[in-house]
Amino acid sequence: MSRRTRLLLGGVAVLSAVAGVLHYTGAPSVLSFVVAGFALAGIAWVVSFTTEAVGEHFGPAVTGVLQSTLGNLPEFFVVIFALSAGEVVVAQFSILGSIFANALLVLGFVIVVGARASEDGVMRFSARLPQDTTTLLMLAGFIIVLVGISSNTHDRASDDIVTISAITAVAVLVVYGLWVYDYLRSEPAGAETGATPSSPLRTSIILLALAGTGAAFVSEWFVDELRPTIDQLGISAQFAGLVIVAIAGNAVEHAVGVVLAAKGQADLAISVVKNSVSQIAAFLAPALVLVSLLFSEPLTFDLAPVYVAAFLLTVIAIWQVTGDGEAWAFEGAALIATYVILAVFTLYE
Amino acid sequence: MSRRTRLLLGGVAVLSAVAGVLHYTGAPSVLSFVVAGFALAGIAWVVSFTTEAVGEHFGPAVTGVLQSTLGNLPEFFVVIFALSAGEVVVAQFSILGSIFANALLVLGFVIVVGARASEDGVMRFSARLPQDTTTLLMLAGFIIVLVGISSNTHDRASDDIVTISAITAVAVLVVYGLWVYDYLRSEPAGAETGATPSSPLRTSIILLALAGTGAAFVSEWFVDELRPTIDQLGISAQFAGLVIVAIAGNAVEHAVGVVLAAKGQADLAISVVKNSVSQIAAFLAPALVLVSLLFSEPLTFDLAPVYVAAFLLTVIAIWQVTGDGEAWAFEGAALIATYVILAVFTLYE
């Protein structure tokens, strides 16, 4: 492990400790919230980093499975604590926000940087992963659109949104499982580098366990301070979820995608972002819908019409931009602009 | 004609006779309905089979035209009898159900089987037919979406849904006609095998006539028993149309697509299913809208919002999955899951 990594790990630990102290000593909410947000962003990075380090000892398939299940641990805890605090809107918009932040903002920057890094101004990558991501997102989108319309037109099915959400969540999870199985099996085995793993297995597992535990604690403090912060700043819960929580939970973690794009590793950059998006939409979200059945106010696929449309259009937009395996800088800018438009909207909600 | 075919033909004849007896002797509705359903599925297969046999005597172009017009005779009769019984919802959902069953369920199975049959797990086929089907479905979808929104927002055009449906139906039929003309003309003439047709022309025509007549009778019994069956089982008319009628009218007939996929004949398998979908959406549906003007309650393109969205998303989903000429098993699973989600929905309507 490099000196720089050790320093960063120490920094995240200190930040998390400070967030805890501020939370339990009743410091001003906004301050506690901001510190917890930075700590959470740091922990998200540690989870991502240690998951990979553990995987290095077992080969790409295991790394893939680990990343597909543990990669969004911080988002998972944020949503669970939001649900247990009865904040269903915050819970929903944290998930949605993670999808939008990754699919529009992070992907947009990856494309702008990747296209500028390429000699002829075009970022080129395999079209398969973008196509697969689109298929998984369309499936989730199908449920979201149907549930959203049913709920808004108050048809008969709208009385059974919780049941319908749970049953259809299982359908999405099955398809996601099949995809992960197919995808990992078809990955070239030669992708395994045979290089010496950067840190011993025991260290990596301990770090992962610590990061997981840290994520659980810091998420709770973060969610606890969210409502007073929203009220104090006078911003909408939608803006908080879609912009603030989403960037805290994803932006730092996925800065790595932008770095990879700058280095010209287009395929890897795209796969970091795309896998994260499909994971949240087709694994984390349906899994949380099922887990949330244990809470008094369960999570469903029922969203306000504006966000149903925003989800569907985002799916179509990223398909259109990346589905042909080529992306120009202005296409990345269009995705970033789409995110800005959405953020402007939530400001006025 | 093989011994097996003769046996199956005999079986369909017996089943149809039993359906007639049950219907006229006032047997319990559910029993009569189930037997009529199986008989109808059998007749759908006979129509498909004899249409091809007649076509063999004239070459692929004539086969194409025959299949494009007669291929959905059973669905045609079901809808006509449903309309004459004043069951507009059943009529609409029979058509919609045929589209969904073919485009999602049958196509999904074709892809799963075809991808598994391929050595590298990818089913490959010409992208042209899927693209053409998408164009035709988008055109039908344009009307459905506009009419659906107009009707639901009660704007001024909503008073003229019947007229608008009729005029726009003509537009779709013209485009469908141009497509059939272009498509048949561009088919390689060498596709004609020159093999001896499997049965004499006269036999085939007689069988087709018998099957057509049978379809007319059995459809009427089937529709007659539908309403009491729905009421007795307590299921929604939507579920009956989308799932039961659709599978009776299509699933057996199109099992042939799955068989072709298993044999590695990817292009043929895709074309059986795709042609059927575009035929129903861009020929049968608008034709029925025009024919239905003769009834007191005409058929229109006006659907409940949930089904408008389901139609549009289905068009986009099958375009996304098949438009690139490649399909993985998980994509087939995603289409099947989409059908399951829709079926779950109709259960609660």
Place this chain on the structure above:
Amino acid sequence: MSRRTRLLLGGVAVLSAVAGVLHYTGAPSVLSFVVAGFALAGIAWVVSFTTEAVGEHFGPAVTGVLQSTLGNLPEFFVVIFALSAGEVVVAQFSILGSIFANALLVLGFVIVVGARASEDGVMRFSARLPQDTTTLLMLAGFIIVLVGISSNTHDRASDDIVTISAITAVAVLVVYGLWVYDYLRSEPAGAETGATPSSPLRTSIILLALAGTGAAFVSEWFVDELRPTIDQLGISAQFAGLVIVAIAGNAVEHAVGVVLAAKGQADLAISVVKNSVSQIAAFLAPALVLVSLLFSEPLTFDLAPVYVAAFLLTVIAIWQVTGDGEAWAFEGAALIATYVILAVFTLYE
């Protein structure tokens, strides 16, 4: 300048003068409107023609920039005068109509003619421009859909449609600027023919200035006579905007696209139409939203639900038809049919 061009220029001048005389002498509205419409169509052609002639003196990049900004001068004036007369619906539907007329009607004819002109019945062109146009249209569509849904569901953001429209208009303009910059830079410099420009620079600039001034006057007369004509003929403002104004402002000007397609110049034909569509949607429309803040009733992205859906489906349809760089005649027919369906709809509004 050829004799034919001089004659046509003279004709447009005479037509414009007649339109002025009819307007100021209080001739019957329908007559004044029709003459002003033809004069406007002629002026649109002169603007398009002189813009190119001026550009010829500076190379393709300058031509591109000129065409991207001045190309829709007549539409610009029509919308400005409609807004200053308080006719917000006419203003909106003139812009929308220009998009639909170009994207569906003109593009449809270009494809039908281009496919027929090709030996194997397939029109082939570079897929890049259609993909770029789709990206720009999707961005505009994202705003239109979000604003439309917000306004129709009366959520909180619906009170701030004017502000949201203005802010998001800036986002679209920035992306359009980046696209023009990228697009012009990547155009092969060799596209410059080096041929002697067809007329001296001074003549071209004078003609362009005259055409611009003419456009301003004739647009005002055209808009002035529009409302009495609508009332007299009993047609809807939507039909007037989507069909009559759109065809006056675009059809003649873009007949050039159809001519190019007939000559087998597929790429050029597609680019004339596509550039015009993205220019109106991603430059003219957001620019007018900003300019209109000066008027008492500003222009926003808020449309009736039917037209929101029509816009989105049009974007998806033209992407589907042209995104693969190939188009068959029936696909062109499908686009024309889509326009007809939309026109039928507006007839009943």
